[in-house]
Amino acid sequence: LCLSRAVDRGELKPGTNVKQLAFELDAYATRANSYALLHDEPEAFDLARVAMEHALDQAILPRSAVDPGQHEVGEAVGEQDDRDGRQQDAGDPVQEHRALK
Numbered sequence: 001l002c003l004s005r006a007v008d009r010g011e012l013k014p015g016t017n018v019k020q021l022a023f024e025l026d027a028y029a030t031r032a033n034s035y036a037l038l039h040d041e042p043e044a045f046d047l048a049r050v051a052m053e054h055a056l057d058q059a060i061l062p063r064s065a066v067d068p069g070q071h072e073v074g075e076a077v078g079e080q081d082d083r084d085g086r087q088q089d090a091g092d093p094v095q096e097h098r099a100l101k
Helices: 002-008 018-039 043-059 093-100
Strands: none
Touching: 002 018, 018 043
């Protein structure tokens, strides 16, 4: 859902196959978890992070190509209130990836 929203908002390249991208991101995370547990190799998470960043880099539009009227980097999409009434980020992977750059 977040990836589809990112395409709609012009943050991901038009025509991005969001099902494929979501599958790949999940596969990297799942494989890293399995490998780390089975082989006691925490470096697997670093390898998965690099692979995920590469996959997102291929799909993300450059910051200059995003419509300035749209949400800025770091602005949460689909924010929800927690029990204390504070807003929480819904976890938009594109925004999180951009914030790391």
